[in-house]
Amino acid sequence: MKALAIDLGGSHATCAIVDDKIVLRAERLNLDSAQTLESALPLFARAFRNLLQFAGIEASACEGLAFGSCGLVDSSAGRFLSMNQKWVDAPKVDVAAWCRQEFGLRFRLENDARMALLGEWYAGGGPATNDLCMMTLGTGIGAAAMIEGKLLRGRHFQAGNLGGHTPVVLNGRPCTCGGIGCAEAEAGGWALPGIAREWPNFAASALAIEPQINFEALFRLAARGDSVSRELRDRCVQIWAATAVALVHSFDPEWIVMGGGVMRSADQILPFIQDWLDRHTWTSWGKVRVRASALGNDAGLLGAVPLLRE
Numbered sequence: 440m441k442a443l444a445i446d447l448g449g450s451h452a453t454c455a456i457v458d459d460k461i462v463l464r465a466e467r468l469n470l471d472s473a474q475t476l477e478s479a480l481p482l483f484a485r486a487f488r489n490l491l492q493f494a495g496i497e498a499s500a501c502e503g504l505a506f507g508s509c510g511l512v513d514s515s516a517g518r519f520l521s522m523n524q525k526w527v528d529a530p531k532v533d534v535a536a537w538c539r540q541e542f543g544l545r546f547r548l549e550n551d552a553r554m555a556l557l558g559e560w561y562a563g564g565g566p567a568t569n570d571l572c573m574m575t576l577g578t579g580i581g582a583a584a585m586i587e588g589k590l591l592r593g594r595h596f597q598a599g600n601l602g603g604h605t606p607v608v609l610n611g612r613p614c615t616c617g618g619i620g621c622a623e624a625e626a627g628g629w630a631l632p633g634i635a636r637e638w639p640n641f642a643a644s645a646l647a648i649e650p651q652i653n654f655e656a657l658f659r660l661a662a663r664g665d666s667v668s669r670e671l672r673d674r675c676v677q678i679w680a681a682t683a684v685a686l687v688h689s690f691d692p693e694w695i696v697m698g699g700g701v702m703r704s705a706d707q708i709l710p711f712i713q714d715w716l717d718r719h720t721w722t723s724w725g726k727v728r729v730r731a732s733a734l735g736n737d738a739g740l741l742g743a744v745p746l747l748r749e
């Protein structure tokens with residue numbers, strides 16, 4: 440089955456043609472200049488036309504278009520429900536109608552962490568299991584759960600999606616969701632610069648002279664032995680581990696898959712989280728295993744085929 444797929448993030452999108460478990464062609468778009476989803480749709484249409492032309496494929500040869508997006512979405516009606524900070528016009532945009540008009544294709548919309556989970560489950564080549572959770576570590580912390588082979592959605596389409604908003608610190612930092620001390624407010628990419636600047640001895644650390652305080656810089660400097668970076672890294676990893684415990688206790692998975700660019704430093708992350716899960720979860724049957732995403736940025740795109748098959 441061939442399909443068109445979009446993975447929409449806060450400042451970029453990837454458009455792709457996928458064929459079952461393979462990404463045939465993809466184009467990454469910088470969306471810094473697009474302030475609204477409405478204004479980004481023509482960019483997506485142009486990218487798909489180019490991809491189809493280069494691949495020599497007619498749009499009608501595709502089963503549909505699968506759209507993975509940040510935020511909360513109604514995957515039954517194909518509508519955006521609630522966005523956090525970016526693409527706030529999305530709930531008013533009829534993307535399904537755009538998809539029909541541009542390509543004559545069926546439209547499916549799903550949250551990006553759920554898309555990544557579907558991709559890993561279907562095409563990731565990992566151990567066979569129908570019970571898994573996904574955590575995506577990036578600007579925010581995305582989460583999704585599959586139970587007995589069924590993607591968990593819930594009455595209001597937010598079940599499993601808000602794992603990154605698990606409270607991990609009472610009286611902690613305010614979060615963009617309205618919560619206090621959420622995992623992503625304490626260890627998400629958007630919060631990291633603020634947390635770093637308040638860290639003891641930050642001014643004397645190697646991190647203070649980095650042009651951008653992000654996870655890439657943090658893990659690089661921690662690996663080199665910068666003490667503030669090590670402390671901050673360890674704190675972030677511990678918060679991710681606590682979030683993983685919350686997922687285990689909420690959704691009964693056998694595996695937790697962790698994605699996001701920070702997984703380039705998986706050797707500094709996964710052993711700690713595995714050990715934390717081994718010691719701090721209550722499971723009657725054995726131990727939940729954690730692994731890095733096998734598909735990286737392709738995971739969200741390769742969720743397209745299982746989503747369209749639902």
Ligand SMILES: [Zn+2]
Binds near residue numbers: 604616617619623624
């Ligand atoms: Zn929150």
